Amino acid sequence: MKPTIADLRRDYTRDGLTESQAPNEPYTLFSTWFAQAVEIESTEANAMMLASVDAQGQPHLRTLLLKGFDERGFVFFTNYQSAKGEQLAAQPLAAMTFWWHDLERQVRIEGQIERVSSEESDVYFHSRPAGSRLGAWASPQSQVIAGREVLEDRLQALEVQYAEEQPPRPPHWGGYRLVPSLIEFWQGRSSRLHDRLRYRLESGQWVRERLAP
Numbered sequence: 001m002k003p004t005i006a007d008l009r010r011d012y013t014r015d016g017l018t019e020s021q022a023p024n025e026p027y028t029l030f031s032t033w034f035a036q037a038v039e040i041e042s043t044e045a046n047a048m049m050l051a052s053v054d055a056q057g058q059p060h061l062r063t064l065l066l067k068g069f070d071e072r073g074f075v076f077f078t079n080y081q082s083a084k085g086e087q088l089a090a091q092p093l094a095a096m097t098f099w100w101h102d103l104e105r106q107v108r109i110e111g112q113i114e115r116v117s118s119e120e121s122d123v124y125f126h127s128r129p130a131g132s133r134l135g136a137w138a139s140p141q142s143q144v145i146a147g148r149e150v151l152e153d154r155l156q157a158l159e160v161q162y163a164e165e166q167p168p169r170p171p172h173w174g175g176y177r178l179v180p181s182l183i184e185f186w187q188g189r190s191s192r193l194h195d196r197l198r199y200r201l202e203s204g205q206w207v208r209e210r211l212a213p
Helices: 026-040 083-090 118-127 130-138 148-161
Strands: 047-053 059-065 068-070 073-079 093-100 105-115 173-187 195-202 205-211
Touching (some): 026 068, 059 073, 073 083, 073 105, 073 118, 118 130
Antiparallel strands (some): 047 093, 073 173, 173 195, 195 205
8 A cells, every 4th residue: 555644754863962961051062963964964954944924924935944043042144125024134143953763853943134235245255256256146036036047147247247256245235143042962773762852042141941842
């Protein structure tokens, strides 16, 4: 008999997560898990789902790439005039989720959104491949266009315009930082008795708690 969607399941047995393995703050654990994901995951370890909410309260979710993190927060880059940019401007709250399939791990992060400095955006923009830099100029992200030829024509014109010089960072493109107030680490365990350790910020201090799966 052909399996149904309801039959699709996996018993997680790779690892566990105990309080003795978890520091009092979340950044050290995230750094360790991220480094292990970079080494082991078969797909982009920095891929994450970013959730935002529009002015009507409708949630929106999409996949982006994390481009930096430290104790200030988690950084990604995009078009400020895109749908997500407009949503983050109207409601500067967001959530992101990392799913590392090979490690049977998930990390959820929630918090406030702020723009990174122009200098930080400039540094990252100029580190991108040439095609990606021109693409940031060519694409009116999230806007309706007549067809792919619109993008191709814009890109071709930009290649001519910047044939002898490097394009500057577009004023409508740059970085955001999610400043976390909550970070939850999830480690798959057998029989669906998963390990969940949540860190939440309370009066400037991280509180670590175990949640039932």
